[in-house]
Amino acid sequence: ISKIGVLTSGGDSPGMNAAIRAVVRTANHYNIECYGIREGYNGLIHDDFTRMGPRSVKNIITEGGTILKSARSLEFKTTEGRKKAYENLVKRGIDALVCIGGDGTFRGAKIFSEEYGIRVIGIPGTIDNDIFGTDNTIGYDTALNTAMDAIDKIRDTATSHNRVFFVEVMGRDAGFIALNSGIATGALDILIPEKKDSIEELFATFEKAEKAGKSSSIVVVAEGEQLGSIYDLAKATKNGFPDYDIRVVVLGHIQRGGSPSCADRVLASQLGYGAVIGLMEGQTKVMAGMQSNKLVYTPIEEAIKKHNEIDKNLLTISEILAI
C-alpha cells in the first residue's frame, strides 16, 4: 500500500488522538502517505481530507476527543453516500482506510469494503469496552478512572450525610464501567445489564447493610441496566425505605472526555501501529486488538457479533466486599 486514510467515527473516546498519532507516524516511518479524514464518514463523502505528516500530530497524545472530529453519518448508510465516498478515495489514489470507532463504525467499514474492495482495518475506540477481539478498548481505562474519581467525591458527601446515592455510569449495553468502578469505590450494590437484578434483591442488600451498621451507601447503576430508569429505582427505594435520604447522580459525558490515561495512550499507540502493520501485511476487514498483551487481528464480523464476557468472579467479589 502507498496511501492510507484515517478517520474517527461514532462516539469519541479519550485516546483516539493517540491512535491517530500512531497511525500517522507509523505510516510515515514506512513511507506510506497518510490522509486524515474529518468528521468520520461524512468527510469521506464530502471530500474533507487533509494530508498528515508526523508534525501534524504533535502534542495530541495528551488530548481527549479527536482532532479529526467525529460524526454520525446517516449518508454513509446509503448506497449513494458510499459511492461518493469511494469516488473521493479513487480520486486521491487512497487504497486503504483505518477506521477508529465502535461497532457502528466497523459495520460501516465492512459494508464499504465489501462493496468496493477497499481495504479497511478497525481500531476499537469507545469507552464502553463492548467490542470483542481486544481485552480493552481505547478510552475505557480513562472513563473508568473518571467514574472512580467522581464516585469517590460523591462518597464523601454520602458518608457525611448518611445518604444513599444512586450513581449512573455509561457503558451502553455493557456493564464493564459500572462493575469495575463499583468495585473500585466500594459500592454497596452494582446493577449491570449482564446480571438479572430485582428490586427485592436490592432491598435485601439495603437491609443487610443496615444490619451490618452501614449508614451510607452508593449503588452504581449501568446505563443499560434492565430494572428501570435510575429515577424509578430511587423512587421505589424511597417507597420501601421512607427514612432514607436518597440522591441520584447521572455522571454522563464527563466520562467521555479528559486527557487519556497512561494505559489508554499505550494501547492506542500499540493499536495505531498495529493497524498500519496489518494493512502492510495484507490484512483487511479485521480489527486490531490487544489480547493478553499480544497484538491480534479479529475479523470485523466477529468483533461486531461477539461480546466480551463480564468476569463473574468480580460480581462475587463485589458482593462479598460490599458489606
Ligand code: ADP
Ligand atoms: P459507534 O462506532 O461508536 O458504534 P455509530 O453506531 O454511531 O457509532 O456508528 C458510526 C457511524 O458508522 C454511523 O454514523 C454511520 O456513518 C456508520 N455506520 C453504522 N452502521 C452502518 C451501516 N449499517 N452501514 C453503513 N454505515 C454504518
